[in-house]
Every structure is written in C-alpha cells, then in structure tokens.
Amino acid sequence: MLEKINSSRTSNQKVMDSFQEKFMEKVTEICKQMECHMYTMYEENSSEMQVKLQELSEILESCTKLNMELMEANQALAGLRESLARSQMPEQ
Structure with missing residues (x-):
C-alpha cells in the first residue's frame, strides 16, 4: 500500500x-x-510622432517669421510716429 502511495506521489510530481x-x-x-x-506599437508611434514633430517645426518656423515681420512693422510704425511728432512740432 505504501509503495502504491509513493508511486502515485511520484506520478503526481x-x-x-x-x-x-x-x-x-x-x-x-x-x-x-x-x-x-510592443515594438510594433513603438514603431507606429514613432512614425506618427515624427510627422507631428515635423508639422510642429514648420508651425514654429512660421511663427518665428511672423514675429519678425511684426517686429519690423512695429519699428516702421514707431519711426512713422516719430516723424509725425517732429512734423507737428512748432519750429523755433
């Protein structure tokens, strides 16, 4: 009987x-x-991020150009304001 139990335990193991x-x-x-x-998803996300980063770079470049144009316009207006102020001053 003991041998049968041990055999059964061995079999179970x-x-x-x-x-x-x-x-x-x-x-x-x-x-x-x-x-x-996971690596497939990384590749897909990386491609999407690359596209979005390129778009962001283009937008930031456009913003920089617009900012420069605004600064130039501001300087031109300041110069015009100075000229107008000088022309309206009474001569001494």
Whole structure:
C-alpha cells in the first residue's frame, strides 16, 4: 500500500513538473508575442510622432517669421510716429 502511495506521489510530481514546464513555455511564448507587439506599437508611434514633430517645426518656423515681420512693422510704425511728432512740432 505504501509503495502504491509513493508511486502515485511520484506520478503526481511528474504531472506537476510537466505542467510547470508547459506553463512556463506558454508564458515565455506569450511574453515574446507581447514584446513583439510592443515594438510594433513603438514603431507606429514613432512614425506618427515624427510627422507631428515635423508639422510642429514648420508651425514654429512660421511663427518665428511672423514675429519678425511684426517686429519690423512695429519699428516702421514707431519711426512713422516719430516723424509725425517732429512734423507737428512748432519750429523755433
């Protein structure tokens, strides 16, 4: 009877070892799939970010040009205001 119990325990241990091995293989396989999917998503996101960063760069460049134009217009108006002020001053 004791021999039968020990045999059964040995068999149970073999089943558990086999289950654990197969389980670990499956977990490893799923982890590799997730990692692959993760890198695919990184690539997609990277491409999208590159496009958006390019658009942002173009917008910032346009803003810089507009700012320069506004500064030039401001200087021109300041010069015009000075000229008008001088022309309206009574001569001494």
